[in-house]
Structures are given as C-alpha cells and as structure tokens.
Amino acid sequence: MDKSTNILIVDDYKTMLRIIRNLLRQLDFNNVEEATDGAQALAMLRSGNYGLVISDWNMQPMTGLQLLHEVRADAKLRHLPFIMVTAESKTENVIAAKQAGVSNYIVKPFNAETLKEKIEKALVHA
Amino acid sequence: MPDGGTGAGPAAWAERLAALRARHRDATTPEAVAEIVAQVLATMHGDLTANEATLLAEVEQIGRTIAAVKQEIAALQVEDINRAFIPSATDELDAIVEATAQATNEILDCCETLEKAAGEFAGARGEALQAAVTRIYEACSFQDITGQRITKVVRTLKSIEARIAAILATFSDRSAGAEPPPKVTAEEASALLNGPQLPGNGVDQAEIDRLLASLD
Numbered sequence: 001m002d003k004s005t006n007i008l009i010v011d012d013y014k015t016m017l018r019i020i021r022n023l024l025r026q027l028d029f030n031n032v033e034e035a036t037d038g039a040q041a042l043a044m045l046r047s048g049n050y051g052l053v054i055s056d057w058n059m060q061p062m063t064g065l066q067l068l069h070e071v072r073a074d075a076k077l078r079h080l081p082f083i084m085v086t087a088e089s090k091t092e093n094v095i096a097a098k099q100a101g102v103s104n105y106i107v108k109p110f111n112a113e114t115l116k117e118k119i120e121k122a123l124v125h126a
Numbered sequence: 127m128p129d130g131g132t133g134a135g136p137a138a139w140a141e142r143l144a145a146l147r148a149r150h151r152d153a154t155t156p157e158a159v160a161e162i163v164a165q166v167l168a169t170m171h172g173d174l175t176a177n178e179a180t181l182l183a184e185v186e187q188i189g190r191t192i193a194a195v196k197q198e199i200a201a202l203q204v205e206d207i208n209r210a211f212i213p214s215a216t217d218e219l220d221a222i223v224e225a226t227a228q229a230t231n232e233i234l235d236c237c238e239t240l241e242k243a244a245g246e247f248a249g250a251r252g253e254a255l256q257a258a259v260t261r262i263y264e265a266c267s268f269q270d271i272t273g274q275r276i277t278k279v280v281r282t283l284k285s286i287e288a289r290i291a292a293i294l295a296t297f298s299d300r301s302a303g304a305e306p307p308p309k310v311t312a313e314e315a316s317a318l319l320n321g322p323q324l325p326g327n328g329v330d331q332a333e334i335d336r337l338l339a340s341l342d
Contacts (some may be wrong), residue, residue, distance in 0.1 A: 016270045019263050023237065026260060058274065058319050065318065073138050087274050090320050091337065093128030098341045104332050108322075109267040112260050114331060 001120050003028045005051035010034070010041040010067065011085075012059040019084070022114050027119070038062025040071050045077055052122060057086035057093070065100060072101040083123035085110065098121060163189055165247040199297050204290055212287045219276045237262050271322050278321045 007029055009020050017034045024032050033048070035041035039062040041055065053071065057064035064084055071077045084097050085106045098103055104118040105126065163185050170178060237259050246254035322328075329337065 011270075013227075013270045013273060015227055015234070018231070018234055020264055022234070022241075022263050023260070026241075026256070026263075036324065058321065063319070066304055087271055087322040087324050088318065088320055089330070089334070090318075091329055093318055093320065094329065094334050094337050095341065096318055103336060107328070107331050107334055108271060109264065110331065111264045 002051070004031060005029065005094060005123065006031045006033070006049060007054060008033050008035060008041060008044060008048075008050045010036070010038065010053065010055035010059070010064065012036050012056065016056065020115075023115055026112065028118055029096065029119075038064060038067035038070070041067055045071065045080070047076070050096060052119065053082045054085055054119075055082065057084055057088045057097075066117050068097065068100045068102055078084045081125070083118050083122055085115075159192065160189065162317050174203050196297050199293070205294060208290050208294075210281050216280050216283055221281050223273050226269050226272060230266050233262065233266055237266075274321050 002085075007024060009017055009024075011020070011034075013018050014036070017036075021032050021034070024030075026078070032038060033044065033050075035044055037059040038051075038055070042062065045053070053067075055064040055067055064086065068082055071080055071082060075108070081103045082101070083104045083106060084102050085108060086093070087108045090106045095103055103122040106114055107117055135249060166185055167182070174182065177279050240255065244252050244259065246252075247255060
C-alpha cells in the first residue's frame with residue numbers, strides 16, 4: 001500500500017473530516033486534503049493529482065453519489081478509487097453506489113480497522 | 127308521487143347540480159362548500175318531498191360539521207404550534223447539534239495532544255495509549271450520526287409546520303394567507319437520502335460487504 005498516495009476526503013461535517021484525517025494519519029497517510037461538498041471536491045480532483053477519494057454521501061449542493069457519477073464520467077478520473085463513507089445504510093443505497101462504480105462502501109459509524117481494510121482493497125485494485 | 131314544492135323534477139335537479147359542479151370544479155374550501163349549500167337551499171321552497179327533506183337534513187348536517195370543526199380548531203389554538211412551539215423546538219435541536227459539535231472538537235483537541243504524548247512512551251504503554259485514542263476517534267463519529275438524525279427531525283417538524291399552516295388557511299379566516307405545504311419534487315424523492323437508519327432498518331458493514339461482493 002503506497003502511503004504517499006494523495007487522498008481527498010469529502011464531508012460536510014468538519015468534525016468528521018478531522019476524525020478521518022486523524023485516522024488516516026495513524027495509518028501513515030499524511031498527504032490528505034479536504035473538501036466539504038461534491039462540487040468543491042470535483043473541482044479539486046480535476047485540477048489536482050489524487051490517488052483516492054473518501055467521500056460522504058449526504059452533502060449539498062452536490063451529493064457524494066453525484067460526485068461519484070461525475071468522476072466515473074470523466075476520462076481523466078474514471079479509474080480513481082472511490083470509497084463512500086456514509087450513514088446511508090439501506091440496501092438501495094449500496095446498490096445505487098455499486099452501480100455508479102463505487103470501489104468500496106463504509107457505513108458510519110465505522111472503526112479504524114474497517115477504514116484500513118477498505119483503503120487497502122481500493123488501492124490494490126486501482 | 128307529487129312533484130313537491132320546489133317545482134323541479136329529477137331532470138331539472140340534475141341540470142342544476144351539473145351547473146353547480148361546473149362552477150365549483152376546483153372548490154375545496156369550507157367557504158365554497160357553504161356557498162354551494164346555500165345555493166342548493168335557495169332552490170328549495172314550499173312543501174318538500176321526502177327525498178328533498180332528507181337532502182336538506184344532510185346538507186344542514188354538513189354545515190354544522192364544518193362549523194364544529196372550525197370551532198374545535200380555534201379552541202385548540204393550533205396557531206401557537208407554528209408561532210412558538212415548532213420554532214422553539216427547532217432552535218433547541220440546532221443548539222444540541224452546535225453543543226455536541228463543540229464538545230466533540232474539544233475531545234479531538236485532547237486526543238491530538240494525547241497522541242503526541244503517546245509517541246514519548248515506548249512499547250506496550252505507547253501502543254495502549256495510541257489504541258485508546260483511536261477508539262475515541264471512532265466514538266466521536268457519533269456527532270455526525272446524531273447531527274443527521276436531528277436534521278431529519280427538524281425537517282419533519284418543518285413539514286408538520288407547513289401542513290398546520292395549510293389547515294389553518296382552509297379553516298381559519300385569520301390564516302387565509304398561509305403558504306401551502308411544499309411539494310416534494312420527483313428529484314428530491316429519488317435522491318436516496320435516507321439518513322441514518324434505526325436498528326434493524328438498515329444493513330450493517332458485514333451485510334454491505336456481502337452485497338457488494340454479490341454485485342461484482
């Protein structure tokens with residue numbers, strides 16, 4: 001697992017961004033940037049060089065699912081590993097995310113071990 | 127059977143009813159119903175047939191029911207719900223979100239300090255401290271979940287508020303200008319934003335993993 005990977009974390013709760021950043025630091029991922037909604041994240045992804053997105057679903061004005069659709073439709077970003085971290089735990093949500101091309105799906109609240117495992121899988125398959 | 131005092135046969139009645147129906151096609155307010163009732167009553171004079179007497183009694187009953195509903199709504203003082211109770215409840219809920227966010231950030235401040243200190247302890251003591259800090263980080267994600275749950279409650283309260291306003295607009299002259307409840311667009315309805323689920327309603331991480339694997 002390449003610990004120098006640039007990771008973009010996306011969540012409208014600043015506290016959640018801080019928690020995920022701290023957990024990533026514990027996993028030795030230190031190249032982490034933040035966005036607070038899908039639109040901001042998409043602009044950052046298009047102008048930057050990221051190896052992984054960890055995104056919430058429920059955000060305005062652009063949701064995590066919309067962001068995922070935009071990423072998969074973008075020639076430059078379409079193969080970017082994308083992990084959804086969300087409180088949306090209905091089966092229909094998981095299926096919709098999978099159909100949109102999500103790399104992995106973590107339901108909140110989650111633990112550090114789950115985050116580590118999903119990141120490893122997402123980066124291996126990248 | 128005599129024609130009765132209204133001087134109108136079934137065909138004439140049907141014609142009048144059709145005319146009223148055409149005039150009041152979109153009538154949904156109690157005032158419009160009362161107007162229709164008044165027009166029906168105005169056509170009845172002289173000796174009534176048994177059918178007309180029954181119709182008259184039922185029409186009068188409708189009028190009494192509408193008047194009773196208006197009195198009951200006035201007695202309930204439902205306007206207080208929209209004027210004070212719901213805004214107060216939503217403010218309190220917003221304050222809970224703000225207070226828990228503030229507390230969570232203070233906990234995270236302390237954790238980051240502890241994490242730095244953990245680096246000064248070698249071996250098992252340092253690892254134990256680090257593991258404890260990780261568990262606190264994990265637990266702190268409660269603030270996101272509770273925040274989303276409270277947002278759902280606030281949205282529900284606002285929906286109730288809009289519906290009460292619509293009821294008041296229908297039955298109370300004082301609230302005639304109230305806004306109707308907002309309509310949910312098809313896009314909003316299909317947005318899949320269900321929020322956190324109560325135990326048993328959603329799927330857990332293990333079920334999600336199985337589901338994703340089955341879709342590969």
